[in-house]
Amino acid sequence: MVAAADAIAAEAGAWPGMPVAQAQTLIPGLTVMEARAGDDETALRRLAGWCLRYAPLTAAAPPDGVWIDVTGSTHLHGGETRLLRDLVSRLLVQGFSARAAVADTPGAAHAMARFGGDDVMVVPSGGQEAALARLPLAALRLPEATLNGLRLMGIERIGALAVLPRAPLVRRFGALTTQRLDQAFGHTPETIDPAFPPETVQARLTFAEPLLTPEAFAHVIDRLTASVCSIMERSGQGARQLDLVFERVDGTIQAIRIGTARPSRDPRHLSRLLRERLERVDPGLGVEAMRLLVPRADALVPVQMRVAEAEEPDIAPLIDRLANRLGTGHVYRVAPVDSAVPERSTRPVPALTGQAAGEWPSSPDWPRPVRLLDPPQPVEAMALLPDHPPMAFTWRRIRHRVRRADGPERIAGEWWKRNGEMRSVRDYFRVEDEEGHRYWLFRRGDGENGVSGDMRWFLHGFF
Amino acid sequence: MFSTPAPTGTLARLRAQIARIEHGGARPVHRAVPFDIEAIDGILPGGLLFGALHEVAGTGPDTEHGAAAALFLGGVLARMEGPVLWVQQRADLFAPGLACIGLHPARILFAEAGNEVLAAMEEGLAHPGLAAVVGELSGRLTLVASRRLQLAAEHSGTMAALLRRSRVFDDPDLVAPSAAVTRWRIAAQPSAPPLPHAPSVPGLGSALWRLDLTRCRGGAPGSWIVEACDATGRLTLVANLADGSAAETGRAA
DSSP states (O other), X not given: OOOOOOHHHHHHTOOTTXXXXXXXXXXXXXXXXXXXXXXXXXXXXXXXXHGGGTOSEEEEETTTEEEXXXXXXXXXXXXXXXXXXXXXXXXXXXXXXXXXXXXXXXXXXXXXXXHXXXXXXXXXXXXXXXXXXXXXXXXXXXXXXXXXXXHHTTOOBHHHHHTSOHHXXXXXXXXXXXXXXXXXXXXXXXXXXXXXXXXSEEEEEEEEEEEOSHHXXXXXXXXXXXXXXXXXXXXXEXXXXXXXXXXXXXXXXXXXXXXXXXXXXXXXXHHHHHHHXXXXXXXXXXXXXXXXXXXXXXXXXXXXOOSSOOSSOOOHHHHHHHHHHHOXXXXXXXXXXXXXXXXXXXXXXEGGGXXXXXXXXXXXXXXXXXXXXXXXXXXXXXXXXXXXXXXXEEETTEEEEEEEEEEEEEEEOOTTTOGGGSSOEEEEEEEEETTSOEEEEEEXXXXXXXXXXOOOEEEEEEO | OOOOOOOHHHHHHHHHHHHHHHOSSSOOOXXXXXXXXXXXXXXXXXXXXXXXXXXXXXXXXXXXXOHHHHHHHHHHHHTSXXXXXEEESSOOBOHHHHHTTTOOGGGEEEEEOGGGHHHHHHHHHHSTTOSEEEEEEESOOOHHHHHHHHHHHHHHTOEEEEEEEOSSTTOGGGGSOOOOSEEEEEEEEOOOOSSTTOTTSOSOOOOEEEEEEEEEXXXXXXXXEEEOOOTXXXXXXXXXXXXXXXXXXXXXX
């Protein structure tokens, strides 16, 4: 029997449950591989381990899913939507087609990922009831018999099920029906059983009395970082990422994650980064165990203790603290790009790239503004064609009379990068208005040939 | 006795380090970045102080964009050494523009902080490795917040600069009391023709600014007309408005 068919085979007519012989007659040249029980689940577990790059808590959800608890770690990936896009595209590169959804509850995320329609879905916080209402019942993780029974009653959508009286439902279909509903809507908590790959460097402390106060957590953090750092010292590694997992007395789990720009095993630095994120942890009735894991570590050669202060002060700790506060993408350096088009002439690079970040073109003949408007703002301007600066321009309903100007500086489109820029040209002017403010304006087009641009004027920056 | 004589340089550094740790009677030695314009440096204690908070804002439509203010600060940073943290609410600085006034962008660590500009600045000021921390803030600055920055700057000896921006031209928030040691307004002025002897030749010469030092702790306010930063971040005095005299260069606006 066919256990699973990929997209191409499915299109040719193969479906799970079909006898293999029939599929082979139907599709000449069909590749048949034997399904071994347990292989899928092992692979899923490996995938869950790989997903630890996104968040500290992940678990395989057989037969076809992986839970990722992204609470408190989306900031390291530029937000929920970007995290999901990154996840789906990385999986695609590995040969998995995947759909992903973020929601307040595992149940809602499960339903949205499978029945939501898009590859990447983010359910706004508290919006799961509205989002799930239109989905089919199959999204609720109910047994087939229950689904059939409900269908016989004419109930197709989750929204219709949610408004039914509870008691008869439980009597007829069992408590699981309402439990799944409550889990999806967030009325009853559901925990995921996280996977910790055994080879990860980690330390765990359990407490006789549940801990509640930030001071107590801070103390435990110090101890955990110290022991993790001494393990890493022996293996010659430094942490790039740390997960601190709080096991609460009510059986649920909370976690915080921090990242570092450079491998580090400085216990003071790491514990300070962790302590700064403590406010995001809700201890509930108390925490009975804490576990510190190092999901990402890089080689770190031991350095000799320095006696005197280094010539160049090390700003890596500052970068870590800022990145953990503001998000990794929000702390950066800027490197030059070999491009004449101004908005493409710089790009952000990771903050630690440091001084050797490349050559900046210095052309005092054609000064560049200190502020750039991205995208350029359309303005109304009057100018003589083909190459005179505007006499006046109007931006945001304010008219600026141009007193002095310099230009044009012609910047041609980069046809080797974008087809649309085959012949396009911008003519840039620096202009000063009557008050002395200086603006960077450009006209799309060379002023003579229509193919070079539509002759509209834009404001692109301020000096 | 086997003792190796320590090189004096190391010893001096260690002493400085100890003095810093003790932080007692001897406060860290603050230096200043001079403008190399006597009329300005004379009023200030030799220039813009390290270990102090300075506030800069633009005027007119530039209150919102803060272009002249960014160039003014960029010029100061260009004339000092060491890494700089520049915190913005939303990134709109154009690094090539800073390179034009001699501030190499590789020296700058950029941060996009949204509503956390002040907190990010404090992080930067708490770190010993930076020469200066610039923060761009639109909106109110409470006296307490400015005092915190001033104290953090004093403690680390780092220069702190706040670039105030506002969509409102004459925003009263920009003149509300603050703990800054100096406060500046940078106003663009109509510039002179690029070739003074041939005024009809088109083109753009150096931009002209009116610098208003509206507050200076332990000094008097002042106003000057200067030519904007050159390729090394230096200003050139055109006129001292306090005593009404044009500078020796004799170039009037």
